[in-house]
Amino acid sequence: MQHDPMVAVEDAINACKLILEFTSDMKEAEYCADMKTKAAVEREFEIIGEALNRIKIIAPSLLEHVDNWREIIGFRNVIAHGYDVVEDEIVWDSIQRNIPVLLKQLKKIK
DSSP: OOOOHHHHHHHHHHHHHHHHHHHTTOOHHHHHHOHHHHHHHHHHHHHHHHHHHHHHHHOGGGGGGSTTHHHHHHHHHHHHHOGGGOOHHHHHHHHHHTHHHHHHHHHHHO
C-alpha cells in the first residue's frame, strides 16, 4: 500500500500541535514528573518520525523544507527502540526549541 505524502505531512503537523497542547503552561520539572504527559508526548514524537520516514520514501523532495529531518527520524527511533535511555531533559528541550520550528516548516509544505 502506497502512503499519501500529504497525509503524512498532516499527521506530523497534528502531532506537533498535540505536543504543544499537551505541554502548554508546563515547566520542565512538571513535565518530568508527569508520566501520562511524557507518554503522550513521546507517542507524538514517534508519529512525527514515522511520518517523515514515509515522506522520505515516497516524496523525498518534500523534506527539502524540513531542517534536520534525518535527526528527527533518528529521535523517533531512540524513543521507540531505546525507551530505557530516553532523557526527559532532551525531550523537553526538543519540545521547546524544535517543535515550533518544525511546525512552521511542515505548514509551508501544505
